[in-house]
Amino acid sequence: MLLNGKWQLMLSSSIHPTQEEDPDQWCCTVSPVQCCLVAPPGHELLGPRALNVISNQHDWLFAALGKMAAHATQMSPFGLTENASAACTGNTEPSNRQRTNGWLGAGKQTITMSRAGQHSCPYPSYPFLPFPQLDLTLSSTPLSLAQLNTARSGSPCKAPSCSSATMSAVTRGLRTASKQLRVSRSSWLSVGRSASVGAAARVFATPSSTLRSNFSTSVTRHSGAPVMASQPREYDPEIKDIADYVANKAIDSDLAFDTARWILLDTLGCGLEGLRFKECTKLLGPIVPGTVVPNGTKVPGTPFVLDPVNGAFNIGAMIRWLDFNDCWLAAEWGHPSDNLGAILAVADWINRTNKAGGNLAGGKIYTVKDVLEAMIKAHEIQGCLALLNSFNKVGLDHVVLVKVASAAVVSKMLGLNEKQIADAVTQAWVDGQSLRTYRHSPNTMSRKSWAAGDACQRAVNLALKVMKGEQGVPTVLSAPTWGFYDVLFKGNKFQFQRPYGSYVMENVLFKVSYPAEFHSQTAVEASEKIFHQLKAMGKSAADIKAVTCRTHEACIRIIDKQFKPMDNFADRDHCIQYMCSVMLVFGRLEATDYTDGGEAATSELVESLRKKIKCVEDTQYTQDYHDPALRTISNALTVELNDGTVLDEVAVEAPLGHRLRREEAKPVILAKFKRHLEPHLSESRVKELVELSQNSSKLDNMSVDEYVDLYTVKESKFL
Incomplete structure (x- = not known):
């Protein structure tokens, strides 16, 4: 009826x-x-x-x-x-x-x-x-x-x-x-x-x-295996665009390659710095203690030799641990250099295997320049997807983009063809995506520091499965009811601002001055200026009555935690009030200032001052944040003292490390790199790596495994 x-x-x-x-x-x-x-x-x-x-x-x-x-x-x-x-x-x-x-x-x-x-x-x-x-x-x-x-x-x-x-x-x-x-x-x-x-x-x-005992069971039987479609299905255009870009697009931007070299050394330095924290190192190493994989991936700063999947996790986790590597801010946020965990692990493993007589990717031996190109493409995929598509607004963590980008470029490195690259990308989309809850109250915790490593290992694992013949999921995004758009993106399709090229690497942000969530970088820089101003006046943070932080919407949504208790490291390095307070009280902000029981974490003055800092949105700052020509991350602080004095507002729009301040940042990036190497490597090795980083021709032509060997150690005091 x-x-x-x-x-x-x-x-x-x-x-x-x-x-x-x-x-x-x-x-x-x-x-x-x-x-x-x-x-x-x-x-x-x-x-x-x-x-x-x-x-x-x-x-x-x-x-x-x-x-x-x-x-x-x-x-x-x-x-x-x-x-x-x-x-x-x-x-x-x-x-x-x-x-x-x-x-x-x-x-x-x-x-x-x-x-x-x-x-x-x-x-x-x-x-x-x-x-x-x-x-x-x-x-x-x-x-x-x-x-x-x-x-x-x-x-x-x-x-x-x-x-x-x-x-x-x-x-x-x-x-x-x-x-x-x-x-x-x-x-x-x-x-x-x-x-x-x-x-x-x-x-x-x-x-x-x-059940009735006399039912017939003579129905014709079929295998339980899926029946494959008789005709090839069209892949979603978003998938085809990524595969075509990775398989066929040549990168010829000198600016992109120059920036990628700085990203490479900065990212590896951040990884070595992460090894100083036991919360990070406890997660590293082989799954079964003592395992050494023949011709496996070497993990910088450690004696570990691992399979490429676990190697990708180890490198990815240590890189991301301190939130000090590069940054990309748009509708979605992220850290495109997270992809180096997958790229470096696979390139190193392929080289060592092929030099031992293997034939991975047709026997190719990868150079550092090959890694730089893979980085440029991974940056581009993650960054372009992030420009107009907010994953955080549907509760998903941005590391889904690390997984997608890494799966694409790693597949190419493994010698897979364009269709297989598409297959790997679809597998990354169909994979369960991380919820963002571990970055926000009340569940902020350390998983946010190894989430990128997890994405890297998943990407490598999926690419290896495709290399063995696993098929893709052609309409993984658009399939009605069951696709990514309907299940996880509220039925909305991805929007794109530009075709894939080298835009993201050319415009990526370096974290140069402070190991702090990037939306706070300019606020911390303003706080440092105010610290010196107060000192010149004979005053200190104890004389502050109130602070107003004029900022952009993304900052408020992510790190505005004025009255939220600071329970752990993850809470502190994602609270703009805490980071500004530490700078105003001590005139510094270092990674150790986030640790439980540390001087800053236990300071009553820091805690009381934190609750006096109020964030308010400036809509112009929010517009500038999304403007492709600017992409500034502006913050402005106004301080009122106990005696009624109101200091002039201190505004910083572009942080050191922004494209607009790139040349100004390079000497500071190099000093940061050197500082991060010194606790792990000999003085002569540090000097060798610093000099190599400034010789682009020699660096580009070095094989990846030889370059990684310069970072490895027989034993580490931090493990």
Whole structure:
């Protein structure tokens, strides 16, 4: 019956065989007609194991409204549990429904089917798959209530509309539907059963005591493996663009390569600095202690030799630990140099393997310049996706972009072709994405420091699976209901500001002065100026009554935590009030100022001053933050003293390390690099690396494994 554009079906309390000896036809009462489920030629129905049961083998398909067939053994996308009616329409009281000898007792269920055949009943525990798109017209001679009372015993309906002519018309419609289903079967079975079988087993499993013992099990069997589509499917254009860029685009920007060299040394220096913190090093090393992988990835600053997947995690985690590497700020935030964890691990492993006689990527030996190009492309993919697409606003962490970018460039490094690169990228999108909750109150914790390492290892792992022949998921983004857009992005498609090139590397931000979340960099710089101003006045932070921080919206959303308790390192390095207070009190901000029990963390003056700093949004600052020509990260501080004096506002729009201040920053970046190497390497090795960093030709042509060897140690006092 068609009501308001939807088929309304009333499934009666009984579904039974027309004859016990006739297993190829079963009938049920369906308002407003009685329908029979007819097996295609050469097949048998398994019988009614109770309306609320689909067999544990999931070897039959029960589809109502004429779309009934039992020849599909791949999936079971239709069935009822005892609570199904409540989940659907709530028109049946469960207390009136009982199972008797495997049959569903009294009570009817209303199931809504769209005209195209899509199941619209919201079963939360079972991923229903859409039925094939069929147009079917059934005879719909109205039946009386008497017809709806057909009992389990199969007592015949005596109403006039139960005539053989009426039911024959229904049966003919069902047989027609069965033929149509057989014709279209190959196209919709290719969806596969892997996602549905486990859930269906949980939803529809019933104790064996409720099942009839004499049901036929002679339905034609099929493999449980997914049936692949007979025709290649088009990949989402967003996926194809990434694969084409990575596989075919040559990078010829001198500015991009120059910036990438500075990013390389700065990022490796940040990684070595991270090794000074036991919270980081406790997560590093082989999964099984003592394991040394032949020709494996070497981890800078350590004696570890690991497989490339774990190597990517180790390098990625140490790079990101202190939040001191580069930064990209747009609709989404992130740190594109996080991708170096995957890139360096794979390049080093490939080189060592090939030099030992292997043939990875056709035997290629990667140079540092190859790594720089991979970095430029990873920066570009992550950064361009971030320009107009906010993942944080849907609760996802930005490391999803690290995983996608790394999967793409690592696939190319492994020698995969354009299609395989696309496959790896789709696998990165279909992978479960990290929630951003570990960066925000009340759950701020150290996972935010190793999340990028986790993304790197996942990217490498997925690329290696594709190298072994694993296929991609062509419409992973756009697939209705099941794709990334519908599941995780509120149905919105990605927006793009520019094609992939080298824009992001050319405009990336360096964290030069302070190990602080980037939205606070200019505020901390302003605080340092105010510290010296107060000192010149003979005053200190103790004389401050209030501070107003004029800032941009992203700063408020991420690090404005005026009254939130500072429970750990992760809280402190993501609180603009804490970072400014430490600078105003001590005239410094270092990584050790975030540690539990440290001088800054236990300072009562820092804690009291933190609660006096109020952030307010300046809409112009927010506009400038998103302006492609500016991309400034502005903050302005106004300080009021206890005696009523109000100091002139100190505003800083572009931090040191911004493109507008790049040349000014380079000497400071080099000093930062040298400072980070010194606790780990000999004086001569530090000098060698600093000099090498300034000789671009020599650096570019050095093989990656030889370059990594310069950073490795036989033992480390920090491990």
